[in-house]
Amino acid sequence: MTRITQYASRTTQWLAGGVTLALVFVALLAPLPALNAAPQERQLTINASRFAFEPGTVRVNRGDTVVINLESSDVVHGLYIDGYEIRTQAEPGQPGRLSFVADRDGAFHFRCAIPCGNLHPFMIGKLVVGPNLTWLRAVAASLLVAAGALVAFWRA
Amino acid sequence: MRWAISDTPWVNRLLRGRWLQWGITVLTLAVFVVVILTGLLGTPAGNHNFGIIYVWLVWWALLKLVLVPLLGRFWCSVCPIPAPGDWLQRRSILIARPGGKLYTCATRLFRKAARGRPRPWPRFLRNIWAQNFGFLAVALFSALILTSPLVTALTLILFIVVSLAVSLLFERKSFCRYLCPIGGFVGVYGQVAPLAVRVKDPAVCATHTQKSCYVGSDAGYGCPYFNLPARLETNTLCSMCGECLRTCNRDNVAFYIQMPGTDLLNTRGRRLDEAFNGLMMLAAAFVYSVVLIGPDGWLKATARAVGAPSWFAYAAVLLLFSAVLTPGLFWLCVRFGQLLGGDGEPAPGKTAGRGSKHATLFAGYAIALVPLGLAIWIAFTLSFTLTNVSYAWPALSDPFGWGWDLFGTANMAWTPYLTGMISYLQIPVLLVGLATAVALTLRTARQHGQRPAAALPVSAFCTLAVVALLTLYMA
Numbered sequence: 001m002t003r004i005t006q007y008a009s010r011t012t013q014w015l016a017g018g019v020t021l022a023l024v025f026v027a028l029l030a031p032l033p034a035l036n037a038a039p040q041e042r043q044l045t046i047n048a049s050r051f052a053f054e055p056g057t058v059r060v061n062r063g064d065t066v067v068i069n070l071e072s073s074d075v076v077h078g079l080y081i082d083g084y085e086i087r088t089q090a091e092p093g094q095p096g097r098l099s100f101v102a103d104r105d106g107a108f109h110f111r112c113a114i115p116c117g118n119l120h121p122f123m124i125g126k127l128v129v130g131p132n133l134t135w136l137r138a139v140a141a142s143l144l145v146a147a148g149a150l151v152a153f154w155r156a
Numbered sequence: 157m158r159w160a161i162s163d164t165p166w167v168n169r170l171l172r173g174r175w176l177q178w179g180i181t182v183l184t185l186a187v188f189v190v191v192i193l194t195g196l197l198g199t200p201a202g203n204h205n206f207g208i209i210y211v212w213l214v215w216w217a218l219l220k221l222v223l224v225p226l227l228g229r230f231w232c233s234v235c236p237i238p239a240p241g242d243w244l245q246r247r248s249i250l251i252a253r254p255g256g257k258l259y260t261c262a263t264r265l266f267r268k269a270a271r272g273r274p275r276p277w278p279r280f281l282r283n284i285w286a287q288n289f290g291f292l293a294v295a296l297f298s299a300l301i302l303t304s305p306l307v308t309a310l311t312l313i314l315f316i317v318v319s320l321a322v323s324l325l326f327e328r329k330s331f332c333r334y335l336c337p338i339g340g341f342v343g344v345y346g347q348v349a350p351l352a353v354r355v356k357d358p359a360v361c362a363t364h365t366q367k368s369c370y371v372g373s374d375a376g377y378g379c380p381y382f383n384l385p386a387r388l389e390t391n392t393l394c395s396m397c398g399e400c401l402r403t404c405n406r407d408n409v410a411f412y413i414q415m416p417g418t419d420l421l422n423t424r425g426r427r428l429d430e431a432f433n434g435l436m437m438l439a440a441a442f443v444y445s446v447v448l449i450g451p452d453g454w455l456k457a458t459a460r461a462v463g464a465p466s467w468f469a470y471a472a473v474l475l476l477f478s479a480v481l482t483p484g485l486f487w488l489c490v491r492f493g494q495l496l497g498g499d500g501e502p503a504p505g506k507t508a509g510r511g512s513k514h515a516t517l518f519a520g521y522a523i524a525l526v527p528l529g530l531a532i533w534i535a536f537t538l539s540f541t542l543t544n545v546s547y548a549w550p551a552l553s554d555p556f557g558w559g560w561d562l563f564g565t566a567n568m569a570w571t572p573y574l575t576g577m578i579s580y581l582q583i584p585v586l587l588v589g590l591a592t593a594v595a596l597t598l599r600t601a602r603q604h605g606q607r608p609a610a611a612l613p614v615s616a617f618c619t620l621a622v623v624a625l626l627t628l629y630m631a
Contacts, residue, residue, distance in 0.1 A: 024587065052453015082543065082575035106579060107630045109449075111543065113570065115203050118303040119460060121544050125451045128631070135630035138583050139623050145587045146619040149594035154608050156598065 013152045020148025027140040032133060039063035046070050046125070048077035048090060050117050053110070053125035061130050062105045070096040078113025081127060087113045102127075106134035158418075160356070160410040162401060171398045171411060177233055178250050185236035188312065190555060195309025199557025203547045203570075205305040206555030211312075212302050214548055217541040219342070220533050225416075228346030232339055232395035237315050238332050241323025246377065256372020256403065261324045277330050283429040287340030288436055292478060294337050295440050296471050299447065299459035329380040333393065344433045345530045346391040347419035352412045353396050354388055360408040361386035369400040369409065376402035385409050390419040392430065417527060417592060423520040423600040431522030434529055435486055438621065439478035441532045445628050449539050486525075489613035490518050497601055497610020520600045521614045524593040528618050531589020532625055535582040539629060543572040579630060586622050593618040 042064045047054045048071065060066050070079045070090040079096065080087040083104060088096035112123035162168045170176055187210065195207040202208040223231045243249050245258045294301065294311070301307050315336070322331040332339050355361050361384075369385050372378035376399045379385070383393055385400045400409045446452075447459050458466045491514070494500075499513055546568065553566035560566065597611035597618070 028583070049453075051456055053451065054453075056451025056453070080572065082572065082578065085572070085575060104576075109539075109543075109575075115201060115570075118200070118202050119299075119456050120201075120203055121540065121547075122303075122448045122456055123453070124449060132631060134579055135626060138579075138586075138626045138630060141583065141587055142590055142619060142622045142626065145591045146594050146615060149591045150598065150612075150615060153595045153598040156595075156602075 009155050013156055016148055016152035020144060020152065023144045023148070024141045027144055028137050034062075037061045039065065041065045041067065044068050046079065047073055048079065048112065048123075049073040050075065051112070051119035051123040053079070053112075053123070055125075057126045057128065058110075059128045059130060060102050062102055064102045064129075066098075066100055066102050068098040070098065075116050076114050077116055077123075079110055080113040081108055081110045083108040089114055102129045105129045105132060107132060158352075158354075158412040158414040160412055162409075162411040167411070168401075172402050174250055174252075177397065180234040181236060181239050184234055185239050188236035192309045192312055194555045194557075195305040195307075195312070197556060198305055200305060201557060202303045202305060203544075204551065204554070204557040206551045207305045207308050208303070209547050209551040211308060213541065213544055217537055217545070220530075220537040221541070224342055224345045225348055225530065225534070227351050228349035228391035228396060229339070229343050229394060230351070230396045231342060232332055232336075233397035235332070237312070237336070238319045238323065238329050240316065241320045241331070242329065242380075244320075245323050245327070252374070252376045252402075254374050256374070256377040258327050258372075258377065260327055277326050277334060281334055283427070284334070284340045284343070284433060285429045286335050287337050288429060288433050290335060290337035291340060291433075291440070292436060292475065295443070295478070296474060297462055298444070299456060300462050302448075303460065328378070328382060329395075332395070333381045340433050341437050343392040344430050344437070344526060345533075347526055348417050348530055349391055350413050350416045350418075351396065352391055352414055352419070353385065353394050353398075353400065353409065354412055355386050356408050356410055358386050360406050364406055364408075366405075368403045368405055372399075373403045373405065375405070378403070389422060392419075420523050420526055420592075420596060421599065423523045423596065423603050424516075426516075426519035426523060428515055428519050431519040431525075432483060434522045434525035435483045436478050438525055438529045438532065439482040441529065441536050442621075442625070442628070443474055443477060445536055445539075445625065449536070450628070486522070486614070486617060487514075487518060489617045490514070490521050492613040493517070493521070493601070493606070493610035496612060497607035499606070500601075500610070501605030517600075517604055517606075520604055521597060521611075523600060524596040524614060524618055527592035527596070528589045528621060531585050532621065534585050534589075535625060535629070538578055538581050538585075542574050542578060544570075545573065546571040582629065583626075586625065590618055590622045 039061070042060050044058055044066065046058070046068055068079065068088070070077070070088055072090040072092050072095075074092065076089060076091040078087055078089040079098065081098075083106070084100060086098060086100055088098040090096035106129060108127045108129070110125045110127055112120055116123065162171050191207040191211055194205055198205050198207065219231060245260055246253055247259055297307070301311055318335065319331040322335065323329070367384070368375075370378050370383075379400055380397060381393050381395060383400075385404075388394055396411070398411075401411065447455050458464075458470045461467045494514075494517065500517065547570060549565040549568040553563045554560045594611075594615045597614045598608055600614075601608055601611040
């Protein structure tokens, strides 16, 4: 390869890399218009038993006021929501209650907060607050990164 | 571009001396003994048991987040499992024996009279296939091992017994090099690390017939991993124990800091067993993400119910997914790439047949799975480390769960750290892994004489893996 083509190739790489990085930042961070449904109060009952929550996945919309009634059907269980950092607990016959406004979109694990047995650290459920822009942004960023790397290194 | 850190006098003294490595090994061995004791005698509640917390949370997180990405296979040189066998072989705990002499039962029992050498490691096992299948075997029982202190202790005891037996029969660290399920993937992922042991000038080695780095000398032992440092091109089989630095009497070996991932740049001459390791590890990360981090309780219970009919179905699915479907899909991508970008050229000096050509390309493209797989394992490890690491404080004060309070931390409450940040830590790691993987697929195509289009299917495979993981965690 001559010096000129080497230089051109290197310039293309830097250019493609820079554009990709900029697009990834846009995909991850650009403010988007809110497409929320009208906020409402969501009453949810989650049953905890070793070592699962039922339902395992809960979906609400951003802005909803979420009221979770935690019921336990065997031993004492807790419920801690990652990201929101709130918790409650329940034991058989004594449900727990949690109320919060779902003001952050994305998927958040909720997990048992009271040791309940061997699989306790893996007693996990998922709260999805829609529109799940975090996931969409991450997927868009992944596609951009893959495409950008292909362009940058196609002739490298 | 690389910097020889061992040329700095005080670093050189530190690395040539045996105290640092020995000291860390003794420390890890002490922790290992506590892990086994707490597993056998302590509380069966995993989150209160030192063994479970410090092996599967603290050590695992350190290994995946720090040691492998930065120091490659360094963990293997301070791992407690081979230490007793190693000391027995050397008949010395710290000081090197004259001539780097090793003692095994094999030296006497299996000495070949004609050649005067001990029995060599079986030729058909001189690869990491046994490590791959060992990892799959451990993966089958992982839901039980990860959550039962007793099973964790028994597994570690099994490891140490096998390691000891192997070291009594075969010279050097044959267990670590050929059998340890952890060593297999630590070696493969260790190629990402910026730390490397290499020779300074290969020409010096070419004229050095003594090969003290391989056979040992009064200054130290021959390479425990059967490496000739002059031939080392990657970290895969080097534990960075520093024996070659000590034994090279021409001062031609150094510890280098290089660009991360330098070891991955040569995609030619790659091995199928290492390719399979990358695929199997990738599949295992998905299985663990679905089973352990997912919301399905019945799946966790099934994975833990070892011996039950449902567990056999789970085991069959895990094996099928890890050993057949994922490699099969990858193989299809490589074949499709051949249709798009041609078959490429055989390695210089080789006239490869079609089957051999497929295998060469398959192994070459699998290099992309090293940064990708490591990124996926880091994302997986982040998903549970920050939320659970606070269990480490009470377990430190009360390792057996007997009500002790050695350091005043026994009653510290479970406190998840930075749970709102986990996604934002996972996303950049996965993006860097994906970008590196795609760049490597194009490099593979070029180095094997294919057109760039040949890299598209494997790039799509890597992208699909990242999108699938993001969907598992974030959708």
